Amino acid sequence: MKRTGFAKADCPVARALDAIGDWWSLLIVRDAFDGLRRFGDFQKNLGIAKGMLSARLHKLVELDVLELVPASDGSAYQEYALTERGRDLFPVVVGLRQWGEAHLYARGEARSDLVDQTGQPVGQLVLPSRTGRPLAWSDTKVRKAGARKR
Amino acid sequence: MKRTGFAKADCPVARALDAIGDWWSLLIVRDAFDGLRRFGDFQKNLGIAKGMLSARLHKLVELDVLELVPASDGSAYQEYALTERGRDLFPVVVGLRQWGEAHLYARGEARSDLVDQTGQPVGQLVLPSRTGRPLAWSDTKVRKAGARKR
DNA sequence: CAATATAGTTCTATAATAGGACCAGTTGCG
DNA sequence: CGCAACTGGTCCTATTATAGAACTATATTG
Numbered sequence: 001m002k003r004t005g006f007a008k009a010d011c012p013v014a015r016a017l018d019a020i021g022d023w024w025s026l027l028i029v030r031d032a033f034d035g036l037r038r039f040g041d042f043q044k045n046l047g048i049a050k051g052m053l054s055a056r057l058h059k060l061v062e063l064d065v066l067e068l069v070p071a072s073d074g075s076a077y078q079e080y081a082l083t084e085r086g087r088d089l090f091p092v093v094v095g096l097r098q099w100g101e102a103h104l105y106a107r108g109e110a111r112s113d114l115v116d117q118t119g120q121p122v123g124q125l126v127l128p129s130r131t132g133r134p135l136a137w138s139d140t141k142v143r144k145a146g147a148r149k150r
Numbered sequence: 151m152k153r154t155g156f157a158k159a160d161c162p163v164a165r166a167l168d169a170i171g172d173w174w175s176l177l178i179v180r181d182a183f184d185g186l187r188r189f190g191d192f193q194k195n196l197g198i199a200k201g202m203l204s205a206r207l208h209k210l211v212e213l214d215v216l217e218l219v220p221a222s223d224g225s226a227y228q229e230y231a232l233t234e235r236g237r238d239l240f241p242v243v244v245g246l247r248q249w250g251e252a253h254l255y256a257r258g259e260a261r262s263d264l265v266d267q268t269g270q271p272v273g274q275l276v277l278p279s280r281t282g283r284p285l286a287w288s289d290t291k292v293r294k295a296g297a298r299k300r
Numbered sequence: 301c302a303a304t305a306t307a308g309t310t311c312t313a314t315a316a317t318a319g320g321a322c323c324a325g326t327t328g329c330g
Numbered sequence: 331c332g333c334a335a336c337t338g339g340t341c342c343t344a345t346t347a348t349a350g351a352a353c354t355a356t357a358t359t360g
Contacts, residue, residue: 001313001314001315001348001349001350002314002315002348002349003173003315003316003347003348003349004173004197004198004348004349006177010260010261010262011180011247011250011261011262012246012247012248012249012250012251012254012255012261012262013176013177013180013243013246013247013250014177014180014250015250015254015255016246016247016249016250016254017173017176017177017246019250019254021171021173021176021246022173022316023153023154023167023171023172023316023317024317026163026167026171027156027163027164027167030161030163030164033287033292034292038337038338039337039338039339040336040337040338043338047154048154048318049317049318049319049320050319050320050338050339050340051317051318051319051339051340051341051342052316052317052318053339054338054339054340075326075327075337076325076326076327077326077337077338078338085253087287088249088252088253089249090277090286090287091241091245091248091249091274091275091277092242092245092246092249093163094245094277095241095242095244095245095275096162096163096166096167096171096242097161097162097163097166098162098241099162099166099238099239099241099242100161100162100163100164100165100166100169101162102238103235103238104162104165104166104169105162105165110160110295110296111160111161111162111295112160112161112162112292112293112294112295113292113293114290114291114292114293115290115291115292115293116279116280116285116289116290117289117290117291119293120279120280121280122277122278122279122280122285122290123277123278123279123280123282124241124278125241125245125275125276125277126275126276126277126278127240127241127244127272127273127275127276128272128273128274128276129266129270129272129273130266130270130271130272130273132273135266135272136240137183137237137240139266139267140264140265140266140267140272141264141265141267142183142184142262142263142264142265143262143263143264143265143269144262145260145261145262146260151317151318151319151343151344151345151346152317152318152345152346153316153317153318153345153346153347154317154318172347173347173348174348188306188307189306189307189308190305190306190307193307198349199348199349199350199351200307200308200309200350200351201308201309201310201311201348201349201350202347202348202349203308204307204308204309225306225357225358226356226357226358227306227307227357227358228307
């Protein structure tokens with residue numbers, strides 16, 4: 001009755017969810033995108049149990065999504081910083097954000113916003129074809145592992 | 151000791167994860183994108199326990215991500231079809247896929263691919279500014295709920 | 301109309317999470 | 331310097347969630 005795992009799946013979606021698809025990892029990564037770096041900051045901001053946070057941070061470090069670096073304030077403590085692999089999760093977090101914005105808020109309800117450096121709200125995520133044309137779900141299909149090109 | 155919830159959070163990422171951030175929901179949605187619609191198809195493809203699947207499908211219907219429709223083969227059974235809200239999860243699933251492709255496969259390891267109708271692999275997800283310029287994480291910031299525009 | 305397929309529900313054992321107690325090293329302050 | 335508070339954990343227990351199997355009702359096939 002061990003929790004089902006997908007670390008060996010053919011499907012990259014399954015592997016990604018196996019790695020970071022638990023209840024906390026993406027919220028920790030979101031906080032890291034917002035500039036949080038210290039154990040206590042994550043703990044306070046998320047209201048997560050310290051044992052959970054410890055386990056998740058260690059797993060994220062092991063996955064090379066976060067790395068331990070010396071504290072930026074010169075103290076003897078350490079901080080958790082996003083790696084390139086962690087920063088590559090940006091589109092995933094933005095995707096969740098935009099879906100949440102579009103479907104989970106009543107009109108006028110308060111929420112945070114993602115803006116660019118000038119304060120302008122960002123646009124919607126776009127999936128381009130190789131030639132740059134925007135693709136919708138119905139323009140795509142999944143080619144199974146090992147399937148020959150035609 | 152009830153599982154922490156984020157249904158009322160200010161942050162759309164937290165709300166989105168509260169709704170569909172469990173171990174199974176996004177895999178079910180991925181399968182739906184791949185064309186699966188029947189209870190038994192999901193169950194066979196995912197290897198999920200039937201009780202879990204039943205609970206997840208009901209929750210996804212309640213969230214209006216899936217809807218029950220008459221079976222397309224004319225039988226008396228029903229099928230689970232993606233709603234517009236469900237189809238809007240496409241960028242999230244693609245984001246997870248692209249992150250998994252980039253970071254969770256050894257060179258040469260078999261995996262499925264997302265291609266367009268001509269069989270060409272799709273491009274990377276892009277976050278455009280209002281003016282169409284592509285934005286990276288470091289070009290953006292989160293404006294907290296209720297913060298005044300400047 | 302009997303056998304099998306579909307779509308579940310219910311039950312139990314195991315695994316994961318929440319919350320708190322506890323603890324060692326670091327820092328701030330008088 | 332000396333002590334209190336802060337930081338960053340570990341460990342333990344109660345509760346919740348998940349996996350897997352057994353069971354059931356309705357639909358379909360032969």
